[in-house]
Amino acid sequence: MRVLGTMSGTSLDGVDAAVLETDGEAVLGFGPSAYRAYSEAERAVLRAALGAWPGEARAEAAARLVEAAHAELLTRFEAVDLVGFHGQTLAHEPGGRGTHQAGSGDRLAAALGLPVAWDFRSADVAAGGQGAPLAPFYHHALARWMGAGGPLVFLNIGGVANVTWVDPADPAPETACIAFDCGPGNAPMDDLAASVLGQPRDEGGALALSGRANAGRLADFGADPFFALAPPKSLDRAAPAPDVAGMAAPDALATLAAAVAEGVARAFAHFPAPPERVLVCGGGRHNRAVMNKLAARLSCPVAPVEEAGLDGDMIEAQAFAFLAARVARGLPLSAPRTTGVPAPTGGGRISRPAA
8 A cells, every 4th residue: 555644743843744655564665755844823722732632622723723734734645545644642641531632534534535544542542551652563664674683772752752672583563562652852852942942942952962961850850760660651741851940051951862861771671682773763863962862871873763774754654654554454553562452452443535
């Protein structure tokens, strides 16, 4: 299938879209991709809706915005068999109220005139899983596409950071992967840049590079009980983060960058074997301060996924294309070692445009 996947992540920066040729089991080819940024006014609507559940007016406003932004971007693509639509996560409480991604696949299918696979997380959460992360099966397919030898880790640094440890020698993704959210990503740094600098981010980590991380605040952060929890485990945008109140902006940003690396380093205790390398995707790989901290803190080589011939900005959009193909084929999307669900679990639903 030629599937168009989308992602609108917790960093609230915009919508990624990418075409993947796949049968839901292997990567068969990569197609075009595109990005549509949210305006500051749109980000304000989304920020105001964080924590909202279906039925709330602010959630409906966010859903309509997300659908319109996706429709605007996705109409640029041609010759697509299926769309994988993640929506915008507003609330995530596994074991509590569930999970809520704003945006209706029904309305998007009608707008595009294409079948849309969506609602990827609900079945996993309903079955007792964390509902996240969902990219690991795609990471497994990528590791095999790359011809990787030993174990490796995909590190995605979006609003939060998550890791997938993959054994490419195992052909079954249900047993080859261990995955979990491991700590903060870009969100605390972006929030600080917005509030202190009036900018959406510390571009390239430039200001963080001029600061000094606060060892005491990092030690307090590292004592958070989240890090000792055995996976699977997941976070929403309010992940643990160091207290940087009262610090100069460069030092605060340096401390938050170091916290990303600290969370990743602590994840290594939960891997079955040391990885040969860590491949970094997501917006965080553009932050030189974060990448420097990772290289200094981890015990194996760290590199952006581009070194493996991949597009690090589009991995998650491609992942939801891959998962959409699995929804269409009735294949599992998650497993006990990725989300903690009791058994390999499918999910998602497909909305089709009216004839």
